[in-house]
Amino acid sequence: TRSTRPQRMLKAVQKNATRGDPLSVISAIDRFCRHSEWAMNVGDEKGTILDSVVSEVNPAMALELGTYCGYSTVRIARLLPPGARLVTLEFNGDYAAIARQVIEWAGLEDMVQLVEGASGDWIPRMKEHFGVKTFDFIFLDHWKDRYLPDIKLLEECGLLRKGTVVLADNVICPGTPDYLEYIRNSPSYESNYFRSHLEYTKAEDGLEKSVYVG
Numbered sequence: 314t315r316s317t318r319p320q321r322m323l324k325a326v327q328k329n330a331t332r333g334d335p336l337s338v339i340s341a342i343d344r345f346c347r348h349s350e351w352a353m354n355v356g357d358e359k360g361t362i363l364d365s366v367v368s369e370v371n372p373a374m375a376l377e378l379g380t381y382c383g384y385s386t387v388r389i390a391r392l393l394p395p396g397a398r399l400v401t402l403e404f405n406g407d408y409a410a411i412a413r414q415v416i417e418w419a420g421l422e423d424m425v426q427l428v429e430g431a432s433g434d435w436i437p438r439m440k441e442h443f444g445v446k447t448f449d450f451i452f453l454d455h456w457k458d459r460y461l462p463d464i465k466l467l468e469e470c471g472l473l474r475k476g477t478v479v480l481a482d483n484v485i486c487p488g489t490p491d492y493l494e495y496i497r498n499s500p501s502y503e504s505n506y507f508r509s510h511l512e513y514t515k516a517e518d519g520l521e522k523s524v525y526v527g
């Protein structure tokens with residue numbers, strides 16, 4: 314049977330990227346998406362904004378919702394300080410299997426804990442199951458109608474602390490109107506919009522950076 318797009322993306326990484334070199338994995342995926350097949354990675358343009366926020370936060374404990382093929386997982390994990398950890402949730406087994414191999418090709422498997430499961434099920438178990446106290450940095454890039462319920466769940470589970478930075482992809486395209494409305498009007502967050510473009514296209518999109526103030 315015909316291969317899937319994530320499988321073809323992984324092949325492109327194994328063919329064009331150097332084992333243990335995260336930047337070569339990132340550029341191999343960007344080249345694949347620009348010249349072969351578009352895919353919903355955060356991409357190179359929004360990726361530089363993601364990089365600058367991760368570098369500024371320098372998180373010891375990071376969370377990603379929506380691993381997909383692991384592109385942003387690699388972008389984040391390559392910037393983490395030694396001993397830091399990135400937990401990434403992905404409930405599609407096929408995508409998780411591809412992402413695991415992409416993360417391993419980049420040589421970042423020691424920094425990353427890929428959990429195969431739904432955010433709604435696993436966020437309440439972060440403390441007792443993963444020994445997480447609070448997250449320093451959170452990247453939202455899963456189904457857009459899950460951003461709002463999951464940020465509220467993260468609050469309820471006490472997983473945010475004063476200064477936790479939440480970065481949300483696609484707040485314009487596909488768009489997350491209910492999340493934006495909540496986070497921009499909540500006294501518990503200071504938010505800023507970083508205007509950019511939908512990955513590999515000229516359409517507008519952007520990232521919303523929100524700092525939890527408690």
Ligand SMILES: Cc1ccc(Cc2cc(O)c(O)c(C(=O)NC/C=C/[C@H]3O[C@@H](n4cnc5c(N)ncnc54)[C@H](O)[C@@H]3O)c2)cc1
Nearest residue numbers: 353379381402403404405408430431432454455456486487
């Ligand atoms: C109209 C239109 C369509 C598509 C686009 C283009 C476009 C551009 C983008 O950057 C996008 O991020 C998206 C997008 O839809 N992303 C959804 C990404 C989901 C991944 O996360 C996984 N997942 C989804 N919910 C959960 C969950 N609870 N727990 C754990 N994993 C979850 C899924 O298994 C996927 O691995 C789309 C732009 C405009």
Ligand SMILES: [Mg+2]
Nearest residue numbers: 355454482483
């Ligand atoms: Mg996205």
